[in-house]
Amino acid sequence: MSESPARISAVPAHLGWRLLALVYDAVISIAFLFMVSALSLVLKPDHRPVEPGTPAALLVFIALWAAIGAYAVVSWRRGGQTIGMKPWRLQVVSPEGNRPGWRALMIRYTVTSLSLGVAMLWCLVDGQRRGLHDLAAGTLLVRRQT
Structure with a gap:
């Protein structure tokens, strides 16, 4: 009798999900x-x-x-997501799957905003789909599975 593999609860989010969340957050x-x-x-x-x-x-x-920045960082710290990330089940986590610290989240916001969002493109080549802002901050953007 073979055991079924453990269900994956979250996977790294690809660029398309990130861009959809950004559209929602642009309204905010x-x-x-x-x-x-x-x-x-x-x-x-x-x-x-x-x-x-x-x-x-x-x-x-x-x-x-x-x-x-305050909106993004506070949202990420409280629940791991901004309003734009909620419908797509995206969440910012530490590499261990925990809530990242304030410093990491501020670094994440600073790098992505100063790069005008170009830092996100790195997720197209990174094995864990991390953007440069995630690498700099030690964070990961995941999409929770239902």
Whole structure:
């Protein structure tokens, strides 16, 4: 009598699943764009948009980057996934399958955002489908099986 193999509960996520999640999360990011922009209008004495190329414009850009980063990092830390990852059953985990630490998640966000997402393409050649941001952070993006 042969035993059935153990059921795999998660597999490394391929690029297509990652891109689908990014589409959903782009909608969330638009909300952050509106919130940061509105806050910048409220805080400016003349309530006018910042001029491109000014220190104020750089500050607004950094605030937007930080707000989206906080959303991603906090989401990954709490449940391993952002809202865009939930429908596709994607989850960020450590190599042991545990919840990654804050530092690793911040590295993951920083590398992928500074690369403008190009770091994800490494998952096309990596055996475990890790992007460069996953390699730098020591994380893995998996797709949970049902």
